[in-house]
Amino acid sequence: MSKPSLLLEALHGEHETFAHECLALQARTGIIAPFALRSALKLEEVAAPYMHPSRREGVFVRDFDLVVTDRNHRSHVQGVNFCEWDMPLLLAVDEHGLSFTHGPCTVVTMAQRLSPRELIVLAESMLRRDPALRRSSIDEFLMYFDMLDDCTERRNRRAFRGSKTLRKLFPLVRDNTDSPQESRVGLVLMQYGLGRPVVNYRVLLPNGRVVYLDMSFPLLKIAIEYDGVFHLGQQLDDELRQMMIEEEGWLVIRVRGTDLGSVESEQAFARRVADAVERRSGEQVLLSDPMPLLELAKYPELSYDRPWLAA
Structure with missing residues (x-):
């Protein structure tokens, strides 16, 4: 079996296990919100980046990450991190009906939590050569950057720091890598x-x-x-x-x-x-x-x- 096939098999197995855990969470709590951050990566079958130990505190000790549009939608649920994001969302839905942030949106929302190298690695993980592993495109990233720019301009506010960092690094992001x-x-x-x-x-x-x-x-x-x-x-x-x-x-x-x-x-x-x-x-x-x-x-x-x- 080829290396991309082995990687896809491992990511798909993690997806299936995690999807059933997510469904159980929804049944137990009644909370229906899009999954984000690490949870979104598992559901979209994308390899997670490395986290420096000093950056693993807080949200990265939780089992599930959900995205909400404002703090009023947060709840205190054990093992759940609520990520507040009031900017445009790109969402996808898997075969189990689970909604999660997609591709460029996931990368941007994780940007502040990653080193510059791992931020590039994560962006390239969305741009694989193998169509079965490819989740996005350079054009979709650029489109999402424009969406964020339009939103910040309409609201007369500064750009989200993670988005600015990713945009600065984006000239180094390469399309069609394998791992x-x-x-x-x-x-x-x-x-x-x-x-x-x-x-x-x-x-x-x-x-x-x-x-x-x-x-x-x-x-x-x-x-x-x-x-x-x-x-x-x-x-x-x-x-x-x-x-x-x-x-x-x-x-x-x-x-x-x-x-x-x-x-x-x-x-x-x-x-x-x-x-x-x-x-x-x-x-x-x-x-x-x-x-x-x-x-x-x-x-x-x-x-x-x-x-x-x-x-």
Whole structure:
């Protein structure tokens, strides 16, 4: 089974379990309101972003998140967080009749609770290459930003801080990725000045098989393949795939979850990639200090201004 299929199966299983819990909550309390935040992600079958421990307090210790338009609609129900949102809502309904915030709306409402990197990762989780995992589009995000702008202008109020942050970061959001970890890997390399690798580059093997590289610098034939939970049980296939890719002249760099998450591990990983670029290009590659994503988003062209990224 392919990696996207395994991910979809896991997300669908979580959806079904959680949907029955939501139905039980509604039957027990009589409260019918759209689900939001983490609850919306489960119902829309989207992988949840990482939360820093310092940001997990409050709403993220509750079992359910509901959205209400004003505080008068809040109730004191154990295990339920009521998220107040008086801006336009994008809603969807699942096969169980459960209503929840959809795509861009969920991302915006979570924006203040996420780091810039995880906010980008979550936005890209809505924009998957696989149609079965794709939940939104770049155009729908832009449309929702316009809706929020119109609303704040009519009400003569300042823009919601989370919306402003997401809009600042949006030049770095990439369409058609395959997994959250691939997004994180690309962002780390970009922050260290290596540029963001191409995702899903198509390689035709001699046996006629077509493979799509997780990430790559095609001009130098450097492939970056992520080993994650959804590769378990397919190790042999991964090894055969790597062997065939290498026979076509590609240098394969494998990255694991332990390569991300700390400054030291991410710097070591970036150095590994930089060393590979040096070997293939014959040019010295110096790592920059990691640039904050909000700063990098002001100059997105820097992410692509590298000789090994040229068309």
